[in-house]
Amino acid sequence: MARFAVLTSGGDAPGMNAVIYGVHDEATAKHAEIVGIPEGFKGLASGDRIELAEPVVSPAILSQAGTILRTSREADLRLGHVVADCVASLSRLGIDGLVVIGGAGSLRGVERLRVSSKVPIAFVPATIDNDIEGSEETIGFDSAVNYGVAAVDSLRVTAESLLHRAFLVEVLGANCGRIAEAIAAATPIDVLIVPERPLAQEEVARRMREALNTRYAIAVMTEGCGEAGAVARELGEIMGARVRPTVLGHSQRGARPTARDRRLGLACGRSAVSALLAGTSEDVVVRRGAPTLRPVGSPRAQVP
Amino acid sequence: MARFAVLTSGGDAPGMNAVIYGVHDEATAKHAEIVGIPEGFKGLASGDRIELAEPVVSPAILSQAGTILRTSREADLRLGHVVADCVASLSRLGIDGLVVIGGAGSLRGVERLRVSSKVPIAFVPATIDNDIEGSEETIGFDSAVNYGVAAVDSLRVTAESLLHRAFLVEVLGANCGRIAEAIAAATPIDVLIVPERPLAQEEVARRMREALNTRYAIAVMTEGCGEAGAVARELGEIMGARVRPTVLGHSQRGARPTARDRRLGLACGRSAVSALLAGTSEDVVVRRGAPTLRPVGSPRAQVP
Amino acid sequence: MARFAVLTSGGDAPGMNAVIYGVHDEATAKHAEIVGIPEGFKGLASGDRIELAEPVVSPAILSQAGTILRTSREADLRLGHVVADCVASLSRLGIDGLVVIGGAGSLRGVERLRVSSKVPIAFVPATIDNDIEGSEETIGFDSAVNYGVAAVDSLRVTAESLLHRAFLVEVLGANCGRIAEAIAAATPIDVLIVPERPLAQEEVARRMREALNTRYAIAVMTEGCGEAGAVARELGEIMGARVRPTVLGHSQRGARPTARDRRLGLACGRSAVSALLAGTSEDVVVRRGAPTLRPVGSPRAQVP
């Protein structure tokens, strides 16, 4: 009987619980044993484990953001002794395959671990940032975008009631503007500020001023472009008008998982187990709205 | 200056307003005039029109389900005189191109109208049912699925508090099981009842009984498979246990548009105007999460 | 060190978890021990208990409907042996005071148990039905009403897009019309059908017909007045128009707890512990939006 382990790593993302459920469900269906590793690679390095069974894993977890396995950013797989600890734990726990659920940083960790460990590892892309090369969409992205759109909706309804006010909405994404772009693609805003296409503050102020004169101004900014309170103050000085900040902060990370993130999560979790049962080390990527397996070492750009 | 018209037809779907906004926005940007036709083909046959300008068309409409143009199911384009009335209205209103937003029935109407009218028509697939051949996803589907998943979530939380109860959730979709299937792909349920794969009632009862014994039972059924109250009663008699129905009804049709449906809606609306500006009669379909133009008359199965 | 027990009984209600949290928090603050009894009086009769500590009791439970203690309707305190079992369990577990969280049926059970047990019992009114004499508002009612209003909102937006359709919304409340009345007090509907004021079907049909002719018709009906599918069919026959049912069913019971239900829940849970610490057997009722203690045996009508 095969024995697999699953962990979530890095920043948590809505839908991670769906992946865990999918992993557990598929493993159970295929008569494999499944072990939960708490707090990501830190827990793996420490050799920790938790039981994955009802009520810990129940259908109710799919409706909750975050991860029932908890995550951590502490273990650094660039350090040889951390890798060694992880390898030792996999061996001691008798793990035949590992599912790692996380973002870009976690994928780099997986690649380092693969160098030292022969245990097949299936990586599942779950991050609100949607910045995994080869995946068109990561688990958590759709939920974070919907959360952001709802915040802009609320702003707009008050903006239309008391005209000629300016608003700046800071959204998550670190240095990746995809969340902000997707929000802007779903609801018309006046200025989009993302790290990939820097705008001079005067230009931002000019566009907001123009919108302000007509009705009201809404700008959406990725967190990596500055601290909203300060940026709002600076813009306000240029514009000669108050700019009111809204900062989603980590509330956005805790957004309720959408149906799409749950469906992707369940499907990717199941695909990860299938890959491990085949004895291969593969990344699960998302192409055309469905999980696709990508053999490790394949040039990412060539994934069809 | 080109003059385009836009109408929504058949059952309304969340995201239709995003299409209207996209049509209006793109037309305005390209210096085309845009005319709204109220209440679908019925309004077109009558030669009705409404002004499409602020505040009728504002970014606020994107957050609302339904259609600001209203829709109707009355005009029957199988009738020659209705088609003739539509052709006459297009001519009298000086329309150079028409955007029709609707589902499978509306597409058939478009095909009939195209036979008699030389005015290019761009069709945009918007229906919660997701049953447009050639489109992987229709506008409104994602919103309807999310609404259904939320209802199952609520059921589950009470089901876990007071065990051994059985629930039957009737969802929209007429005779198309895709909404129900997508709900089931996003949240684990016990029985899925869709028109495409009929199940004997004894089999449904057997599976629910089994789930009920373990914890609780949740079945999801497409409306076309029966009336939930009656089905619940019949299942209950076989099972010897009360089955409690939940019927989403048209509340599901009025679901708040998701970010995805708004993004698709805006993009498809813009693509429709682009097609009309090019002077061609095309259908907008959705492939890989983005609008794609399909020349009229092309065999649908061959759309890439 | 005092030792208290807490249980939830009867139908679960949103906000019950807030009461449990409040009970646990106040008891801990006052250095009392707190024991959880699973599955209501059934669990008490069986002498079951569960540990109430992190992570079972965490602030996260407040956002979830249902009850982490689970509930049950099986134990019947009209039966002498059930009462005797409960009394024996309280004694064996060394309980100095019991908090019972539930509705009207549970309060009757509490009254029966008080006859046989000297252990002080504090009752906290938590039921979506809002039918506890002496309480102006029960925990769970506000959440259930908000859920119902949201369903009517969704109906309305599609109703306005495709006019002249009739809808019937069945809401919870058993034979108590308060949920339906509160929904109707928050959103204008056309007909309100509650058990307390029966309407002839012809009268309902007449009013719906009138609304239908103008725009669209929405009726809200308490579940105790009939099965929505059947009533819709009958009304439709009289009206000569299709009436579409929406049945909230137990999804409404699993509504996300509102801020108000959480605040009342926390406050009532704390008040219950205060009462027990004072060594008295009292009911917690809600008056003017805050918990009030009512000495047992006091004529209910005279509660200020």
Added chain:
Amino acid sequence: MARFAVLTSGGDAPGMNAVIYGVHDEATAKHAEIVGIPEGFKGLASGDRIELAEPVVSPAILSQAGTILRTSREADLRLGHVVADCVASLSRLGIDGLVVIGGAGSLRGVERLRVSSKVPIAFVPATIDNDIEGSEETIGFDSAVNYGVAAVDSLRVTAESLLHRAFLVEVLGANCGRIAEAIAAATPIDVLIVPERPLAQEEVARRMREALNTRYAIAVMTEGCGEAGAVARELGEIMGARVRPTVLGHSQRGARPTARDRRLGLACGRSAVSALLAGTSEDVVVRRGAPTLRPVGSPRAQVP
């Protein structure tokens, strides 16, 4: 036939549309004419008016925050000429009674207008801040509190997944801490920072540090206590840990109206019309969850 006017003034609040609907509905039922004044006292001073009839006033407006009449903060009733303009408009428009919907600032404006105008004015308390003397609860408060609780819920779910992080949530309320207090009364947080009870930053940091060590720290702060970005940075320096800000900003003002705010809104709107029909100038206040009329000039503290 009596002719009444209605306006919304100051910051908009969820539920204002319910008041407008209630005013319109009651006036229509009592055969009074009702005139809408756009953009508050500014619109009144200018003598503007808008038609209040379908579809401007429809049941659908109740589900939307903001005010369909728009509001403004420009007109300053401390200025004699503004008051004179308002008096002149009331006379020119033939207004027999005026309903003013707004907050504390608007009430002061009403009092100034009453000195110069004989037209009876009914004031309805609608502000998210809940700072109207004599009213236990203002329209909009419940919605704003629910919005804040939802943001804290989202934070908590990610906080529990990746422990030992600190969060600071800035909520609306200007210099009034009631919104923050009500959020804290509905969901357990670690530090509450309100203008009424200033805390030394070292004390805030100490409590957050303590919570952080155990699990995670969540502080809620009223906007009037500082700018969240700056406060988070300062706290972080004292704590030696990063503090992540969330700023609800005006998104909170645009919160979807709760059932309670709609019910209060409808009832207060109707009461205001009743007062005007009686020919008296009264304030509508909310006592025990229902509108109560308070004769103008009565000492506020003595309102029962």
